[in-house]
Amino acid sequence: MACMSFDQVLTSEDDPARRSKRKLTSEDIHYLRKLEVFGNKILAFYQEKLREAQAAEERLRLFIHEKRRLREEKTMVIKNKRLKIISENKLREEEEAMAVNERLTIIRENKLREEHVKKPKSTIKSEESTSSGQKKRKPPKKFVRGPIVSNEITERLKDHILNEKKGTDLKLVIQKNLYPSDTKQGQNRLSMPINQLETNEFLSADEKRILNNKVLKENEIEVLVMDGVTFECVVPMKLTMWHMASTVNYVLKTRWYEFWLANKDHLLTKSKIQVWSFRQDEKLCFAVVCVEKPVDEDDA
Template sequence: MLKYFRDKELGIERNTYEAPRPLKILSTNKRKLPTSAGEDCGKKKKRTVPKQVVRTPAVINDVTERLKEFVVNGMKGTELTLVIQKILYKSDTKKVLNRLNMPVIQLEANTFLTDDEKRVLDKSEGEIEVRVLGPTLEMYENPMKLRKWRMLRTENYVLTTNWYRFRSKNKLLLKRNSKIQVWSFRGRDKRLCFAVACVEEPEVEDYDSDS
């Protein structure tokens, strides 16, 4: 009884006592929002790095010196320019394709065409008739056509029409996997001509079929 009055004086009501509520523990793991549109959370997109073409130094040897001497002094040609140095791939020797491919990205010089010639080749069916000097320093009897093909990621100049016959005639020098050079020059009539020479034999010879 005395305890009741003492508690009442102190203002303590036992039946009104409430235990403290437990604290709510908040998660510290916050969701990471995307940093840019289209980026999935927790995943990074790989950046596509375009392939770079490794251009080796142009070969200078007896073959190239004889070619330059013959074109300049023998044929009285002008504007002699190295257009491309490349490997003669299997696709360059196939009869069904009948063309020499010269990717623009691999050109040593892209100044061998006049403005008028560029405009012709920029047309959808544009082509220029050219004469080609072979690796034996003999002008091939039949003309070829220079065209410009637009691919998905690049552009290619191609020598077509009679290329297969020209290459077959010079098969012993223009072997598959050999390193060749293509030069441009102007004849006495100022028309565009090309010269094709083998500057390095293939390290491994490939069986050369006509397929």
């Protein structure tokens, strides 16, 4: 049954029997109206309190959200400061390393200049021996680039790299004789002098930048080296650059002796080898193959 106001109750049309039973006096009507006003006031009071509670809850939610945001911003500021300090320290270390390298370079240049100014004893002895009629020592021979070997072995290697391994950017890096120093366990490296290279364009710009880095152990590139006969021996190595007194060498190191030991039957000392570069999935790779066996002195 729906609720009715006091006026509706008083003016409702009921049967005469019920109307006669609830006749109200004017005082009763006045009291009921006061009671209605009081009830409305109580209802308005609690509705106002409810709105205040909801507003307080919203303010609390906004306060918590703002506090969390400020805490996250503070954490981010602290993190950025730490990263800035770390980067500044690293930059300072790099600058110090560069300064040390520059000082070492200056010292080496001064030493070389002094050696040029002062005539070494060996030169004096050679001049004395020449003046006494003895033969003068011959200067070391300059490197003479021989013809590039192209045979069935090289063709099979190129076909395997391009067609089987789907390699790209195939280039002949160097053709050289395999010296005893290239097969010693203590050396554990294959040197490729820059003045003997067939091409110097097998490196990307980023790789050249890394190799030209003067900081030790930061001028190395991870590469893969494959044998050019069975194509089954693939060894990860590191390519780096060594600045020698008279030349600059590219060097394959870290596991070169292991690679040579596995392929020593065809990578013989004094044999002529070729080192080819190619890329597989953008990774720099090398293939080492013997193209001419060493000539025995008895057969020469």
